[in-house]
Amino acid sequence: MQQEVVLAIAGSGGDGVITAGDFITKSAARKGLFAFMLKSYGPQIRGGESSARIRVSAKPIYSQGDFVDVLAVFSWKDFKRFTDEIELRENAVVLYDESDKTPLEAVPIPPEKNARFIAVPFKKLASEELKVPLAKNMVLLGVLGELLNLPLDALKDAVMQKFGKKRPEAAAINIQAIDLGAEWVKQNLPEGIPYRLAAEGGNPKLVMTGNDALAFGAIHAGLNFYSGYPITPASPILEFLARELPRFGGAVIQTEDELSAVAMALGASWAGARAMTASSGPGLSLKQETIGLAAMAEIPLVVVNVQRAGPSTGIPSKTEQADLFQAIGGTHGDAPRVVLAPADVEDNFQVAVEAFYLAEKYQLPVIILSDQFLGERSETVDEEVLFARERTIARKLPDKEELGEDYARYKLTEDGVSPMAIPGMKGGQHYISGLEHNEKGWPSSSGTIHQVMSEKRARKLPLIAEESGFVRVYGDEDAPFAVLAWGSTKGAVREAVEAAREKGMKVKAIVPQLLHPLPTKALDAALKGVERAVVVELSFGAQFYRYLRAFYDNLPKETYSYARAGGNPIQVQEVLKAIEAHYRKEVEA
């Protein structure tokens, strides 16, 4: 019995590949197993190739799994598109539809993988036995369920949940299809297929995508205004909020462009709302001017960037971590802002909560750097963990005595935060602008005032850097070697660190969730005793490595970079290789 299995299903648009993947993930979660699903699409809007890669495990998992144990394909033509992304483990099991007569020597799977090919009549069973050709994905589910010891009852529950009420006939057909597939395995396949899962888990879990988790987290944090413009891969946030936020009395507006999206959110926040906008890299580029206005006028604003491969249009459907520089340094002038980086699905929820906490407390823009890999993947999540980090704060409002003619919106304070009168508040009338200004908000072109106000705005940053809980450490506490990573690479890094430890190395992973201002004290503590480090990231230009080099004084002298372009998420094996490459040097020295 296996502790875990990595499955991949490839097909074209109408094949229901993603639906099948969703059912597997959901049923695993219900059985208390851990699951991780990554979807991938071709460039076509509809009808193109799609694949679902699902890892199911009895123990916690943090990445997509480097190698696929079991591959199922409806046609080899569709699979071809994913050879770059789906690498089989040696001796993997490959299920393919028997109607595809491509000779096995000609299929795009390297012979050295020594794959075990099994022809299965997915299409035939669906169209001949059920008379519903579309149900072939459910036949596949039954085959996989029986073959791998996935929880068949939970699979059927998941089907009932989706179709039971609204389309009972469809539900019945799907369940029949699952049974057909399972029965076919019993009749036709010998025992001893190696990937039978020990399918006993703990408490039932939730299944969420990162984008949904972020949107949910924002509502949990008190969001009441959202404006956004559709963009891949951030649109699901807009869609989730369009559906759910009005039920809580909030407003969602799909705007004419990215400029309007961020401006509306800023206006709403100025008028007292908790407001957010989300986009991807191209959208963040467009929003930068307004982010600067939020920094100058000191208005809380949460801006989400679900990064994709860039520059320019790049690869809209693929992940990357190369918007770090534009998040930290975008917009003109010295504009204080916060940059937060969620590292997994539950983090997306929690970071949304933290973003509002910091934006409201310090009255400045907060940028959340998620990415396609985080946003679009589904993961099992523990309900308890989700709500474990609750931080909220009300905006600092002026006292009655502070209001009136002498009210100073930008009063100089020790922490740089000035009481903010909300429109509607009697005696709080004042004028704000993107112009440099004095304490009362009056425009000023004095260099002296510009210096004083720049200092005031910047005073918030060291305080933010000391807010607790923003640096995670995994592995050996006293390790002399560390892997530094941020965002979605965390999963593979964490597993690579575990693999290195199993090989006898003393290693830890350090993953800051707050990227700007850098939580230097927490980093210092995490790096204590570390002599060498490698910075792992999905940025061809090694932005994180360069950022740390430039802005963090206590980086170990021997710090190396492992950086490559995005597109495909980072894998455990490549991180492990990077660890080994630099760790060995130390051993030799």
Add this chain to the structure above:
Amino acid sequence: MEKVKLTAKDYKTKIPIVWCPGCGDFGVLSAIHQAVADLQIPPEKLGVVSGIGCSSRIAGYINAYGFNAIHGRPLPIATGAKVANPELTMLVAGGDGDGYSIGTNHFVHTIRRNPDLTYIVMDNRIYGLTKGQVSPTTPTGDVTKTTPSGNPERPLNPLALALELGATYIAQGFSGNVKHLKELIKGGIQHKGFALINVLSPCVTFRGKQEYDYVRDHGVYLDDVGHDPSDWNAAHEVTQWMLTKNQVPLGVIYKVEGRKTLADEVAEVQEKARAKKIYKDVRELIEQFR
């Protein structure tokens, strides 16, 4: 205690005004002060959002919650603020460059959404703050710093554009007639929905004093000619006067009441969403992930 009646003076601020002597924007400022005093709008319930340009400085000269934002974006900022805080009377101010050039996309879509905003555009037909470049409303043939041989392009017609887009209150005023302009602004504020008030507000520095003469000589008060602002076709003809008759229409060009505002739409969306499902607690959102 008897409530003290607010006067125009109560809406002034102490922030020094940067406009040139003779600037048309002074007249617009007076008209706004008087209009909000006439309507007795409490200053704390008044929001003024502006963009960038000489005229956009106006947000600082009104005792209100003023927000002098960035170039071209006052409309979406005010829209967000109005949705978030519906009790505010929201004025939006800017120039022709701000509203009809860098912010045109927002102008178009704000009209479509119909938020309850009063948008006052101080149209001086030139870029004044940047010292004299051609603007989207500069007449064809006019010499400016960036059109030394005369403006080769046709000017944009904001009145016709607004009408075509379905705006429900469209007026044109003249900063040289504060009393008349004040009434147009009051009408805009009282109108439920988006109101456009295009104000010919001359830039004496870069277009000369003759700009005042032009409006005085060519201005036609719509009330005087019996224009019916509820008649869309008549309104359409009026929006073409500058081209067809070299006349400047002044007054309410088009006005209809009863169109849904953005606030109505937001409320409707909330109602429909709740009819499908109601949550007692945010945590209940979790059910869809089981």
